Amino acid sequence: MKKSQFLLRVIAKMAVVLVVFVVGCASNTNGTSDKNRYTLRGHILEKDLVPEYIYMASGGAGGKLDSSRVENNRFVFTGSIDYPLFARLRIKDGYGGTPFFLDKGEIKIDVVINKRMTFTDTIIGSGAMVELDSLTSFYKENKDKPNFTEAFYVKVEDVIKRNPRSQVVGSLLSNLIHLRIFPSDKLFDLYSLIDTSTQTKTNIANARDGLRALNTLKVGKVIDDFTFSGVGENDIPLSGSLDKLLLIEFWASWCSPCRETTPKLKEMYKMYKSEGFSVFGISIDRNRKAWLDAVKEDQIPWVNTIAETKEQRDVVDNYFFIKSVPSNILIDKDRAIVGINIEPDSLSKILSVWNE
Known part of the structure; x- marks a missing residue:
């Protein structure tokens, strides 16, 4: 399985809790439409039914819904985006499957359809995936080492500063808050760096609720009985x-x-x-x-x-x-x-x- 898939399977959650981190690479400049174009080529590896079409929802709630005819277990989506978007694939009358991030350039995705859910098996291609692999590798190789938190924070901060509009960083931050990897003051600092106007409503709501929870639900607190x-x-x-x-x-x-x-x-x-x-x-x-x-x-x-x-x-x-x-x-x-x-x-x- 690709290293990037290790993270993408959880965000959902993540979710996660396998520990999941995702990060995207998006330009803040207004390039030509060709530079903003994407092509997503998909392959259905396994299925328990044969769909005529597969649908892709991108941008979160209220975002774009597109469709592609499935031929010989393959499908293609094309279009233009300004920055990486949160996306899911599903079949007609099916359930939203594993989320991924739609980015500029060529992306190849393999999926499995089971019980009307569309699961991502592997996904490769695009700058977002390259940076995702790098961050994933750093986490897996260094999480048990001294000073890991400080070093990882520097990398995350750099990614968010370079890509504040990307919906990937909104999802990343939402999960980091959920997992409490960094001290609360550092998480508040990271939140201040993202462009909240371009993020999905779900990730922003989760991030804000998570930040609020940092001050009310913490180690040592005695919880009520429910x-x-x-x-x-x-x-x-x-x-x-x-x-x-x-x-x-x-x-x-x-x-x-x-x-x-x-x-x-x-x-x-x-x-x-x-x-x-x-x-x-x-x-x-x-x-x-x-x-x-x-x-x-x-x-x-x-x-x-x-x-x-x-x-x-x-x-x-x-x-x-x-x-x-x-x-x-x-x-x-x-x-x-x-x-x-x-x-x-x-x-x-x-x-x-x-x-x-």
């Missing part, structure tokens, strides 16, 4: 699953990154359950059956609930500030926050040290 709807439609409190450490896992049946992390989480749950570690799942699904089917299909062993009522969804949105999944919050026996949006590998390290 109840959510269980499998049997009974209300289940968070405190009912709390022993020594509890991971509150926010997810959804339609979130592929969420479900991809489940096997690792099941291993940790099995290993440390007897030591007082547990998991409390909270789904943001709007479809109870889809949620129940996913719980059964993935054989999830811990308590699982769904934010089903308006009050429960308000808690998820406005108390925990969950704007994308997967997300998680780790709390101790006193309901004090130990960590927020912890990667599976980092959680494993925390549990191994905690268990010593």
Whole structure:
């Protein structure tokens, strides 16, 4: 899989929570229309149905919707853009699939269509992808080294300064805030650098909510006890699953990154359950059956609930500030926050040290 794909699969979320970073390369000058043109050539690798057309929505809510006829499992989109745009491919009556960034130049994309969702398998080409590969490589190779945060901040700041209009940097910043990679003052500084008028409404709303959450939901804060709807439609409190450490896992049946992390989480749950570690799942699904089917299909062993009522969804949105999944919050026996949006590998390290 291309290195760029490592990041693009999560933004969604990201989402992410595989840790995901995306960055684009866009010019701030007004070049000729030829310089602004793009050609997106797609190939459907696998499918469980044969679509006549494939559709591309770009620019976020209220943006452009285009279509291309599928011939021999291939399709082509062409057009002009001033800066990289957030985009998704889907089929008729299908669901929005893996997001990617539409950029100037030649882009090749391979997709898989499964259960009416269009997933990006690989994507290559364009300046945005080159810079994305560079940032991804730096993160993967240096994240465990001393002074990584400072060095990574310099790179991110440089990218945003050079590309303030790009919707890629809006998505990047939204995810960085979500993952809390940098101190809050640094995240506020980065936010001040982007052109908010060109970003998607979703990313700007998520970024602003995330910045607000930095001051209200932080390590050490004791969270309130809430109840959510269980499998049997009974209300289940968070405190009912709390022993020594509890991971509150926010997810959804339609979130592929969420479900991809489940096997690792099941291993940790099995290993440390007897030591007082547990998991409390909270789904943001709007479809109870889809949620129940996913719980059964993935054989999830811990308590699982769904934010089903308006009050429960308000808690998820406005108390925990969950704007994308997967997300998680780790709390101790006193309901004090130990960590927020912890990667599976980092959680494993925390549990191994905690268990010593």
